[in-house]
Amino acid sequence: MTTTPLARVDAGALRGRALRYYDLFMAAFVAILLLSNIVGASKPAMVTLPFYGPWVFGAGVFFFPFSYIIGDVLTEVYGYARARRVIWAGFGALLFYAVMAWIVVALPPAPGWPGQSAYESVFGNGWRIVLASMTAFWAGEFANSFVLARMKILTQGKHLWMRTIGSTVVGQGLDSLIFYPLAFYGLAGWPIEQLGQVIVSQFLLKTAWEAALTPLTYLVVNRLKRAEGLDVFDETTDFTPFGTKI
Structure with a gap:
């Protein structure tokens, strides 16, 4: 990425300005959101930890937090309104x-095709998972972006680690608390005790995972700000989650 002089601007001043990498981050966000819900969300996995024993967690935990990291990058670099548009693109x-x-x-499957039951097992809960994901993401991702944008103003753009981790605690907490009960409560293979354990473990793992990736977030944010030549503050932004206007 080439660099241009960095300027602090209000988010509203970006209207009509060409942004070099915004569309790429939108595409990455949507791809990670889709794959996390299709591939990773439906499978509870288990490992045996020393001094603790079996620990159950959602298999998508290693990948889903990247959508929150990209959400942080989008809000930090391009502002809440453009992050909001990306979230709605993911919902679509x-x-x-x-x-x-x-x-x-x-x-109806073709005669002799043996994969129908497997398809139903993997994709048969698609509507429930997607509706749960959309509800959880509406609360979690918008809360994440709102907290980060407001903290950026309060800290005058300092302490990026504080607002990325702080917004993650709020966003991931809401996401985990809403998604798993709505998606899997009452389904075979998801007893209530296991469901509660997955909720707690998902929140802790996703938050810890994103905190561990803070150096990567710093690297991406700083390079992207220099490449775009701006530092956006949401000082006059309308923070409603309903809408895609920028």
């Missing part, structure tokens, strides 16, 4: 996935 992609999964599962 999830909705398309849900419709597609429902149609594919419902179509």
Whole structure:
């Protein structure tokens, strides 16, 4: 990335300005959100920890936090309104996935094809998972972006680690608390004790994972700000989550 002089600007001043890497981060966010919900969300995994014993966690925990990291980067570099647009783009992609999964599962299989039961097992809960994800993400991701944007103003742009981790605690807490009960409560293979353990472990793991990646977040944010030549503050932003206006 080439560098240009860095300037502090209000988010509203970006209207009509060409942004070099915004679309790439939007694409990355949507891809990670989709794959985390399709591949990782449905499987509870287990490892045996020393001095603790079996520990159950959602298999997508290693990848889903990257969507929050990208959300932090988008809010920090481009402002809340553009992060909000990316979140709604992700919701649209999830909705398309849900419709597609429902149609594919419902179509009669060709005679002799043995994969229908596997398809139903993996994709049959698509609507429930997607609706749970959209509800949890509405609360979690918007809370994450709001907290980060407001903390940036309060800290005058200092202490990036404080606002990325602080916003993550709020966002991931809401996301884990909402998503797993809505998606899996009452399903076979998800007893209530295991569900509670997964909620707690998901929150702790996702928060710890994002905190561990703070140096990477610093690197990406600083390089991206220099490449775009700006440092956005949401001083006049309308923080409603309803809408995509920038």
